[in-house]
Amino acid sequence: MPASKMFMLRNERVGSSLGAFADRIHCWYPVLSFEFPTNFSSFLSGHVSSPVDTCLAMLALAIGSLAEKGNIADALHERPDAPYYDEAAGMLQDILCDYTLGGLQCLILFSIYFMCRLKPCQAHDYILMASFKAQNMLKSRTFSDDSSQSESLQRAYWAVLLIESELAVQLDLAESGIWKYDDNVPLPAGDHIWQHPAETDVSPDSHMDHLSPQDSTNLTRSYFMAEIAMRRMLQRCTTSVSKSAGGHLQYAPLIAAELELQLNEWYDYLPPLLRFQKSPPKVSELAILPTTLFLQTQYSACKISIFWPAIYQAIETGTANDELLHYCEKFLDEYMSFVLAASASLKSCLPNAWTLAARYNMGFRFYHEYDTVAD
Numbered sequence: 001m002p003a004s005k006m007f008m009l010r011n012e013r014v015g016s017s018l019g020a021f022a023d024r025i026h027c028w029y030p031v032l033s034f035e036f037p038t039n040f041s042s043f044l045s046g047h048v049s050s051p052v053d054t055c056l057a058m059l060a061l062a063i064g065s066l067a068e069k070g071n072i073a074d075a076l077h078e079r080p081d082a083p084y085y086d087e088a089a090g091m092l093q094d095i096l097c098d099y100t101l102g103g104l105q106c107l108i109l110f111s112i113y114f115m116c117r118l119k120p121c122q123a124h125d126y127i128l129m130a131s132f133k134a135q136n137m138l139k140s141r142t143f144s145d146d147s148s149q150s151e152s153l154q155r156a157y158w159a160v161l162l163i164e165s166e167l168a169v170q171l172d173l174a175e176s177g178i179w180k181y182d183d184n185v186p187l188p189a190g191d192h193i194w195q196h197p198a199e200t201d202v203s204p205d206s207h208m209d210h211l212s213p214q215d216s217t218n219l220t221r222s223y224f225m226a227e228i229a230m231r232r233m234l235q236r237c238t239t240s241v242s243k244s245a246g247g248h249l250q251y252a253p254l255i256a257a258e259l260e261l262q263l264n265e266w267y268d269y270l271p272p273l274l275r276f277q278k279s280p281p282k283v284s285e286l287a288i289l290p291t292t293l294f295l296q297t298q299y300s301a302c303k304i305s306i307f308w309p310a311i312y313q314a315i316e317t318g319t320a321n322d323e324l325l326h327y328c329e330k331f332l333d334e335y336m337s338f339v340l341a342a343s344a345s346l347k348s349c350l351p352n353a354w355t356l357a358a359r360y361n362m363g364f365r366f367y368h369e370y371d372t373v374a375d
Helices: 003-010 013-024 036-044 051-068 072-078 082-089 092-097 101-116 120-139 147-168 213-240 253-268 290-317 322-345 350-374
Strands: 241-243 249-251
Touching: 013 051, 036 051, 051 072, 051 082, 051 092, 051 101, 082 101, 092 101, 101 120, 101 147, 101 350, 120 147, 147 213, 147 350, 213 253, 213 290, 249 290, 253 290, 253 322, 290 322, 290 350, 322 350
Parallel strands: none
Antiparallel strands: 241 249
């Protein structure tokens, strides 16, 4: 093993970086499986590892070292991730030619890495490569005879869908067509998700240090399922509009009411740990757990998506009747709740920090333009 790599792996921060990756990153996109720690330990011991296993280990440490800093500005200035990422990037040619779950997981982690570095276009490039690989595996039924690998592929598929969809909210870039499979790919059972052992988790200020390992695993699984359901609703929210004879967008209150009903049904099925105050008016009513807080943020984002056509119509026409004003007010109230939740979530949801900030700015633009019309 090269001396530079041995230096990195002997560094005392390796354990805490892996813990930070598990606690602050993998909980959002649980793509690694239970065999990961065995391969990681073998790699740390200096045993010969495949390019895929080496790349996964280096990417986990690169991402974890960014998350460990707590303050992303400090992390981007100090770049503790650089030596790990450089090693991983050096294996990219092998990863692109690899047709295994590990190769797919590497591409997903490359995307997450650039999300954490606030580089959404690079993240989008990698998630599209991961998407095409995942779709090919699904279409060819590569792992249909192996329940463990099949379940891992399902988790990878849904993680790719979530990441690509999250980036697509703000970026008008090419799409991979991943949504055409969402009705056919089973929801992941989550039985084989990698969970960093609590007793060795040295990540400071752990968000889930009061939960048992089983509760932590259940929370990750439940959050992942809830976020998939939320993403499906967000995908449908653009249907709350119709077009007039002149080609202008018109708000469709009946469709919006149906979308609100579906959103409330989604909320009613959340387990207790993921329950939150709807449309919080103040900081004290924000959720504590990062995953719950992000769902609280997504709930407000979904409502904003339902009501924004009312604002758009008011801005476009320069007028609004009482009914339209009612929905405009609902948009503004929900936007204020979103600002509270998103501002807090920015500190705990590093992979989605850029998209949260972009949504914040986009919503503020609508708020300002509507305020001008209202005056």
